[in-house]
Amino acid sequence: MATNQDEIPVTLLTGYLGAGKSTLVDYILKADHGYKVAVCMNDFGDTTDIESRALTINDPVTGEQTSAFLTLPNGCLCCSFKDLGIAAVEDMVARQPVDWVIIELTGLADPGPVAKSFWTNEEMGDLELDAVVCVIDGRNVLKQISEPTLQRQIALADLLLLNKTDLITSSSDLTTIESRIRSLNPSAPLRRTERSRADLSSLFRVGAYSGGAQRGIGTLLDSSSTDNHNNQTHEHDHQHDENCSHDHQISHHHKPHYDGITTISISLPPLSPDKFKALNTFLQDTLWEPHGPHGPEILRTKGLVVTTQGEEWIIQGVADLFEVTRAAPAPNSKTGVGKDQEGKLVFIGKGVGPELARACRHALGL
Numbered sequence: 001m002a003t004n005q006d007e008i009p010v011t012l013l014t015g016y017l018g019a020g021k022s023t024l025v026d027y028i029l030k031a032d033h034g035y036k037v038a039v040c041m042n043d044f045g046d047t048t049d050i051e052s053r054a055l056t057i058n059d060p061v062t063g064e065q066t067s068a069f070l071t072l073p074n075g076c077l078c079c080s081f082k083d084l085g086i087a088a089v090e091d092m093v094a095r096q097p098v099d100w101v102i103i104e105l106t107g108l109a110d111p112g113p114v115a116k117s118f119w120t121n122e123e124m125g126d127l128e129l130d131a132v133v134c135v136i137d138g139r140n141v142l143k144q145i146s147e148p149t150l151q152r153q154i155a156l157a158d159l160l161l162l163n164k165t166d167l168i169t170s171s172s173d174l175t176t177i178e179s180r181i182r183s184l185n186p187s188a189p190l191r192r193t194e195r196s197r198a199d200l201s202s203l204f205r206v207g208a209y210s211g212g213a214q215r216g217i218g219t220l221l222d223s224s225s226t227d228n229h230n231n232q233t234h235e236h237d238h239q240h241d242e243n244c245s246h247d248h249q250i251s252h253h254h255k256p257h258y259d260g261i262t263t264i265s266i267s268l269p270p271l272s273p274d275k276f277k278a279l280n281t282f283l284q285d286t287l288w289e290p291h292g293p294h295g296p297e298i299l300r301t302k303g304l305v306v307t308t309q310g311e312e313w314i315i316q317g318v319a320d321l322f323e324v325t326r327a328a329p330a331p332n333s334k335t336g337v338g339k340d341q342e343g344k345l346v347f348i349g350k351g352v353g354p355e356l357a358r359a360c361r362h363a364l365g366l
């Protein structure tokens, strides 16, 4: 499809909690393609600090670590982006020349309103919406597919990446998954990926929006016409879309959000080796053991642990799987971890509440 080479393409990256969006961003930022890429990250559950620490970006000239992030510090891009987001992206692009803008939406965002605001905004300067790319968690998609948010993410995409194929155990599962995805979006290319390693030429200058409406996208982008989940379960009042001033500071309480999903953030002091071990056991007990019909269903776990020895570790969990890896040094930090630096553990899921925070503190003897 023809694209305007003078415009800077904007890719909207969507996909459910833990699908592999940040992994894709990390892959793109490190790949050898020669494009200057700007990334906007938005996150649900106040975890952008953890995300940005999970990535390392080296300046190609100096080799030093750089921060390429413009943090949009609230958890609800879909209602604040229209006014704040585009201006923020324009500002970023004005400060440094870039070839490609990638906006990673939260795992719980409907990409429709953001895509629409980019597509219809006359004052976007050199920016042009290029494509909506949806990363799909191959391991969990069949369990999650009844979620309206995920359905819209898939339905709206111009390119679908079926990720985590290493965790899909049989070819019949793969066929079932692909046909379920196809039932929601029969026309977008569907590619299989492991660790989100997609062919970069299929991601850049897709041109899905050049040349006017296609695939009935106009109707899909209008969330009021197809989206009934906002009206039913979304706790926010989107009537005040234009001046969205309500409280998005969800980090330390457990407000219901999209699809009845709540989040809790537990701050952690520097952990001794014994307490770090206890945290690992707590995560195993919490994520691996069934909680019965009324227990929380944890969809996503993220954490930053600071140890008393001054190490930092990142925790990433999706459903029952989790991994603990050494954190990249903080950007612009030459001194390492400060003595009073705190860690935190964030759970996102259904029925996630203060009991979980209490259980965690108890398990760690805090």
Ligand SMILES: Nc1nc2c(ncn2[C@@H]2O[C@H](COP(=O)(O)OP(=O)(O)OP(=O)(O)O)[C@@H](O)[C@H]2O)c(=O)[nH]1
Pocket (backbone or CB within 6 Å): 015, 016, 017, 018, 019, 020, 021, 022, 023, 024, 106, 107, 108, 135, 163, 164, 165, 166, 167, 193, 194, 195, 196, 300, 316, 317, 318, 323
């Ligand atoms: N086994 C396996 N793990 C993967 C793959 N892709 C990503 N992961 C892991 O899945 C976890 C979540 O990946 P992220 O890239 O953070 O997912 P995300 O979509 O950005 O998650 P949210 O920010 O919650 O929306 C991390 O632990 C990744 O290392 C894959 O293809 N295979």
